[in-house]
Amino acid sequence: MRRAFLAGFATATAAIMLPWFFAIASAQAQTFPERGRPITLIVPYTPGGGVDFVARTTAAALERELSVPVQVANRPGAGAQVGITSMIRSRPDGYTLAMIVKPTVLTHYLDASRNAIYTRASFQPIAHLYSVSYAVAVPANSPYQDFRSFIAAARANPERIKIADAGLMTAPHVMLSMLERAAGVRFAPVHFNGGAPAMAALLGGHVEGMSGGGSDFVPQLGSGQIKVLAVTADGEDPLLPGIASMRSMGVDVLFNTGTGIAAPAGTPATTVQVLEGALARIAATEIWQRALIGYGITPRFMGARDYAAFWLDFEQRVGPVLQAMFAR
Amino acid sequence: MRNAQLAAGGALLALAAFLFAQGQSLSYYTPLGPGPGFFPYWLSGLLALLALGIMLRAILGPPEAPPNEPPLTPRVAWRGAVAIATIGAVALLIDPLGFRLTMLCMLATLLPTLGYRRPLGVAAIAVAGGFGTAELFQRVLATPLPVGLLGI
Amino acid sequence: MESSIGLLLGGLATALEPGNLLFALIGCVLGTLVGVLPGLGPVAATAMLLPVTVGMAPVPSIIMLSAIYYGAMYGGTITSVLVNVPGEAASAITCLDGYQMARQGRAGAALAIAAIGSFIGGTLATMGLVLLAQPLARLGLRFGPPEFFALMILGLSLVVGLAGRSILRTLASAVLGLFVAMVGIDPVIGAQRYTFGSLELLDGVNVVVVAMGLFGVGEVLLNLEGKPVRPIAVSLGSATLKRADWRASAMPILRGSAIGFVLGFIPGVSAVVSSFASYVLERKLSRTPDRFGNGAIEGVAGPETANNAHANAALIPLFTLGIPGSSTVAVLMGAFMMNGLTPGPFLFRDHADIAWAVIASLYVGNVILLVLNLPLIPLWASIMRVPHAVLMTIILALCVLGAYTLESNAFNVWMLLLFGIIGYLMRKLDFPIAPLVLTAVLGPLIEQSLRRSLEMSRGDFSILFARPLSLSLLVLAALVLAGSTVQAVAKLRGADAQI
Structure with missing residues (x-):
């Protein structure tokens, strides 16, 4: 009985050590995306909402566009902070992306009590998909x-x-x-x-x-x-x-929340371009647009550069409101 | 049963004190009614009262018959310890090692420990549980289970 | 009303077309699979398959999604009965007597009565939906935050009805559940409460993990001897229901249908309340309440029926007002919208044929589930024949799998372990587990609806008593509480005088 347990434990230990060799072997990166290497799109919410729906619809199209598997992973928790944190912690190689919703992400890093490990600079915006x-x-x-x-x-x-x-x-x-x-x-x-x-x-x-x-x-x-x-x-x-x-x-309120796809900052520019281009082609298709509109979502595509500008503008306009709400 | 209840009451009393202390930093009341500290305050008090009641009952009341549950033998204790350690190991390893290998190791460890030692049976269940389940999730339910550093 | 039934028959004809039946069948099989693998649950299963239905016509896609929903709910029942692992909080109560029946070799009977009860509950609720949807929806809307608060307090008063041998230990278990519920960002001002600096705890503790740990892992830790203390003898002959079983279950099924239906059409009421309420009511009404917790078939029949009636009644606000009453219904609503159907009062005017086909297909889903599952019950029950060690290992593996896949998070595996150990200790020390699960579900609902009521009244508590519906529910709760306490104390005085 004890021996069986130790044997299981030894197997486990050996299995932890092995990846080192593999990691060294595959360090030489190829062009993005490598054939057969899956891309993970993190949805920081439980399945069943609008963000999840758009992520699944987009992932299926991206899979065809890039000819690599694109997996949707739901990592809910802490009002999306758990899933975004795991994306930020991943390697900036384009294989881990996340759906980012504004203003939710701002409520994480503008509220000091939440101890978020990221700010706006931690993200590499790739494409903005829709506005509400x-x-x-x-x-x-x-x-x-x-x-x-x-x-x-x-x-x-x-x-x-x-x-x-x-x-x-x-x-x-x-x-x-x-x-x-x-x-x-x-x-x-x-x-x-x-x-x-x-x-x-x-x-x-x-x-x-x-x-x-x-x-x-x-x-x-x-x-x-x-x-x-x-x-x-x-x-x-x-x-x-x-x-x-x-x-x-006559009441000056302009408020569009936006949902898009981002990667960790430091993702190579060529990788960003590949993803951005693929998403742009997807967003231009009628089937993708129809699926979103049917669900009650208005598509609004922006490339990486426009998305980053929108993010900054949004933070400047809405940030002070959020700060005042935290203080209350 | 009497000593066990006394210990349980004591543990609950300590827990109530801890929860009360932790709840102190939360605001008790807001302009619109109870704040986040309101319920921790009253409920930790209630829990302390209940804990005292359980202890009093154990000291003063007539002895209770123990519940009709299996006894704790050394063998059960060892198996329980292994089961707990295995679940803990799964929690640690599932992300770095991936679901398939982790579940395989879990089954390969638990089956013999809990008393099922037919080598072929253990191997079959472990492989089916580790790789079969992952395939099922991947193909039928379109839910990826974590892949570890090994790429499986 | 006559015309409603005529339209329903027309819808039935559509739903019974071979193609649609095939999708219902696929949905039931997929759903049962998802339900048997705990963690994913009905909401996730329907949501993940929603994009698959993008290219499909409205009727088959909605038929498939609703079949997945029913299948997943029944799958959760299967694991509750066979291995004491509740796939969702609402079936936790089924563990109490279902698993005991399985240990006595009556798994087949438990699964059969659950399937039949669910079917009857679903049928009655569908009839209610067809005949009474409009007035009920208006009644449901009268439940504002104060009424909702009063209803949840009524739910809380059920705790005493779950008492085991000691009221003190029952109440302590309930208070522990309330503390579990308080973990996370509080609903009042957004402060972090009992999170201990952990990111994962900001959203609170997942109740499904709590239930799986307390019931599944806790039970395994208790039964680690090679030979189980109570023998597991399974004969397939026991899969059939005896005459006594029918007699015992008939009224619980009817009452469970009523409870589930009434609580289901009020938007936002958790199905957990329905199943627990049915259990407590049956225990109260029983002439032999001591059988409950030791394999009473009423303890399976009532809650399982209530659970399914609740799920069907939750569609009433969707069809009449365009409001999804639960998160699974919200996913179904997504399927409607994607197909250009806007749920609400005009659905029946603008798309009467499709609307009735959908209602009929929900019903067909219930039928298929019954037809599919009754013959499979001996197969499911035969899992009780595998060696004890293998069964215990499978239970632990299912719990771990469920805890992980719930939120793709290893943290929940730690929580599973923690609550497994707590569940073990509670059993050893004779603390009842069900009250903890109930209050862990009710806690946030109570605190949120209290806060909402006070936001409405700007801090004036009289709002809870000034509204007739809310006041009567609170009075009812007080009566239930007083009645149960008197009854419980009297019973304990009589037995071995424990307080």
């Missing part, structure tokens, strides 16, 4: 039938208008804080656990309004149960046609 713009909505029979009267009511009754959002520090909550700052009002945010429970509370009349992503509103807007007052896009949100932006109504 946000909106505020009220029940169809609400006394506030337009955005201006809604804001006026919030101004007259500070901290009285109850607004459902998807949870503490989620994008709808961040948007609500930006709206409060821009319009000089105070709402009473009620933090739900995701968009669906927030919508249930809105329809049930437990809150006066809801802050959420465009696709959160599509079913109920179509059936006339709710009224969407304003969107945070620069113009119109394609998911919510005909609804004016907050900017056009």
Whole structure:
């Protein structure tokens, strides 16, 4: 019995030592991607959300484009910090990528108490895939039938208008804080656990309004149960046609969260180019675009350079809002 | 059973004290109601009371019949220790060594230790559990299990 | 109402087309496979196969996804009964009596009653969905944060009904579960609580790992003797249900259907509450409550039925309001959207044929699962014949596999080990395990809904009592608590006077 255990242990020890030899043997790198060497795309969330869906759809296309296996690995935890940390810790060789969502990633490295091992400089942006713009909505029979009267009511009754959002520090909550700052009002945010429970509370009349992503509103807007007052896009949100932006109504809120693919900083430029080019070709295909739009996601492709610029701009605009929210 | 319950009560009391101390840094109340430290405060108090109750019951109450469970023999203790150590080893090795080899070693260690020693049977189960499961996950469920430094 | 049934029959005709049946069959097999390999669970299984259905027509793709869902749920039951490893928190309660039945050589009976109960629960819930969807959905919407809080408190009051020989140890187990639930970023201000500087603990402890450790690993650590103390004798003849089994299970199945249905159509209520509530109710109503925990067939029939009725009723808010009531339903909603179908009240107006075909196919999924599984039960049950050492090793391997694949994270294997050891100690010291699992699930829901209620009232607690529905639920909880305590104390006085 003891001998059996020791034998198992010895096997294990031998197996740990072996990789050294292999690692030395394959140190000579070839062009990217090496044939048959799999690329791992980390999704820092559990399976089942929009990010996961886009990752799986894109990975399947990337596999055909590059002729190497592309595996999706769900590494949820700590509001995506676990999965992003494991990507940042991996070798910057292009074989480990991750789906990165803004503003989530900013809430990691701008909040000192989270001890994130990364900042913006730790990432090599590769391609931005899609954007989500946000909106505020009220029940169809609400006394506030337009955005201006809604804001006026919030101004007259500070901290009285109850607004459902998807949870503490989620994008709808961040948007609500930006709206409060821009319009000089105070709402009473009620933090739900995701968009669906927030919508249930809105329809049930437990809150006066809801802050959420465009696709959160599509079913109920179509059936006339709710009224969407304003969107945070620069113009119109394609998911919510005909609804004016907050900017056009004199409240300066511009808030598009973005999801893209990034690698650890230090990834060779040629490798970045290969991945960026492949993703650009995928994003141009109709089948990829149709799959995303069907799911309620608006594609918005950007190459590595534009993505990096967008990231910086986003951090400069939204960062101060987040800092103020942490301090509270 | 009496001494065991006394020890259990004591351990729970210590745990309650630890949880109480850890919860001290959290704010007890916020303008809108209980803060993150509210429930740790009251529940560690409740746990301490329950622990004291369990200890009192063990000292003052009539003796309890032990639950109908298998006895702890030296052999069971050894097997338990190996099982615990094996799971710990899996946690350490699964990422560097990959799923296949780790599961193979786990099965090859546990089967004989727990009393199944037919060499062919052990080999078959270990290979099926390590490589077969990984194939299943990979091909049918499209879920990659970790590949180690060896490339398997 | 007449027309609803007519439309449903039309949908049934679509769902029964050979091609669609084939997809339902594939889905059931895949789902059962996923369920038997713990960790992935129904949500992950449906989500991972969602992109596969991109090119498919709406009816077959939704049929396949829902079949995967049902299959995965039943797969979780199989492991709970045979090897005491709950694949999801809702089937943890099935371990209590299902596994004991298996040890007494009655695995077949446990699996059969679970399949039949699930089928009946699913059937009744589907009927409810067809006939009563609109009024029920409106009722479900009345559950705002205060009502939800009161409902969860009612769930918490079930803990006393799970009491073993000692109320003190039961309550201590429940409080430990609440502490497990508090680990992570708190829902109030986002502070880190009991995370001890660990990144992995920021999202809290995964309840499935807790249940697998406490039940699966804990049980193995207890049974490491070569010869099990209680003999495992399996004869395939025992796979059939005896007349006494039917008599014992009939009412639990009906009551379980009702509980699961009622709790299922309220968006956001965990199926764990349904299955635990059914178990506690059956134990309360039983003339021989001592059989519970020792292989009572009612303890399998009720919760398994409730679990499936809950899953079916969770579709009501999706079809009527466009709100997914659970995370698996959210994945199904993704499948709807991808096919250009927007769930909600207009689904029946704009795409009546597809909507009814989908509802019918959900039902067909239930039927196929039953037809597929009943003949396979002797095969599943025969795993109890493998040598004891092999079975124990398989249980540990399944637990490790499940813990790892849950979040692709070795950290969860450590948590599995920790809770395995805790589970072993709790058994040795006669602390009941089920209360810990229940409160670990309820804890975050209670704290979050309390916070939400106070966010609504700007810190005024009277919101919890001023609303009639919330007040009545709280009063009910108090009554359940008082009743169970009196009953438990009286029983213990009578037996060997333990408090």
